[in-house]
Amino acid sequence: MKLRIVIDPDLCIGAASCVTIAPETFQMNMDNKAEIIGPAPSYERILEVNEEEKNTIIMGAQSCPTLAITIFDEDGKQLYPENV
């Protein structure tokens, strides 16, 4: 399955808990903002993931104190934060 991950660098306060929980997906950049690891690390990326990776990424997003990480499924449905 695919996930689209979006980080709002204006909300990110560099707490790095997302990196602690999902170090294969998130890293800190030189501005002390989280970014998504890839060939060209960025604040938005579509990743192919398995169920375990998906759960880890969502846990990383849930750990963010400022809700700076938003996650969508491949149909564009927002998985986290949950829409109510």
Ligand code: SF4
């Ligand atoms: S947990 Fe949130 S505030 Fe902390 S580094 Fe990750 S995105 Fe930024």
